[in-house]
Amino acid sequence: MVLRDKDIREPLFDFLEETYGKIRILEEKNMGKSRADLVMVLPDALCGIEIKSDADTYARLAGQVRDYDRYYDFNIAVAGATHGMHICEHVPDYWGVITAELVEGEVDFYFLRKPRYNPKMSWEKKLEILWRPELAQIQEWNGMPKYKDKSKHFVSGKIAERIPEKIPEDVLRRQISGLLFERDYNEAPRILAEYRKGEIQKKLDLESDPARQAELMMEQAEKRNFFQRKRRRGRRR
Structure with missing residues (x-):
């Protein structure tokens, strides 16, 4: 059986929780020109995780590695059996490597190499x-x-x-x-809207020019309407 990304993700979450204890997983996070498959939040570090399933190639990996290295304290490549023998050649030696294989109908994970601190993190x-x-x-x-x-x-x-x-x-x-x-991603529109509204209100309180006050009030109303529309779209999804 060919292991695809969707076959690996859910059991990988359980494996990481068993290995590291308290974690939070964030999925599909933008980083520069790439996107991290997963970001594992640890109490004192962030770990980027790139999944290379049996259906994937190495075509974009070099660019992805550069982006992961700028953002995260540690990085891990999770490779299906197809890539298990060669993945270490395609990522830096401070990257961790986890292999994923199907054993008796379940995905089994093994640390081929534990991650070390990323010296290129910005x-x-x-x-x-x-x-x-x-x-x-x-x-x-x-x-x-x-x-x-x-x-x-x-x-x-x-x-x-x-x-x-x-x-x-x-x-x-x-x-x-x-x-x-x-x-709390469910609260994101409200949090961002309130922050932005507060910043505009502070400018209004200090502004004495009526024309500039009108511009700021329009901006405040536009921001409020934007986030209200965003919340409605979120509910429909």
């Missing part, structure tokens, strides 16, 4: 995994300026500049993981 890229309100929480916890009008990219860079002199790496790892453990 703190700035890792921080960009967080939503803007989550970054604001990181800023508050670490006594940073709010940078109210700045982009997520800008704020991620400012946080990264404080590592490790003002923000110890182990502290930031736990803070990021804690936020991702608590993230």
Whole structure:
């Protein structure tokens, strides 16, 4: 039997939970020009996981590896039997490798190689995994300026500049993981809308030009309508 991605995922979740204990799995997360199949949230680290089923090829793997290496503390390749003998040749030696085989009708997993710390991880890229309100929480916890009008990219860079002199790496790892453990995707539109609405309201309170006030009020209304439409689409799905 050829093991496909869908055959591997569900039993893999159980295997990872048995191996690592407290985890949260996030699926299909964008990272640069690629997409991580899975991101395993651990209490003090993020681990990217690329699944290479028996139906997959190595055609895009080199580019995917570059993207995984920018975002995650550790990375693991999970390979079906077709790739089990050669997967180690296609990923860096600090990547973990798990093989997946069908044994007596069930998918069996084996650690061919345990993952080691990824030396190419960029703190700035890792921080960009967080939503803007989550970054604001990181800023508050670490006594940073709010940078109210700045982009997520800008704020991620400012946080990264404080590592490790003002923000110890182990502290930031736990803070990021804690936020991702608590993230509620059902509440995403409301959280983002409220954050954005609050930022616009603060500008309104400080603005004395009537024309600029009108622009901000229009922007606030557009944001509110956008997220209301998004919630309705979400309910239909």
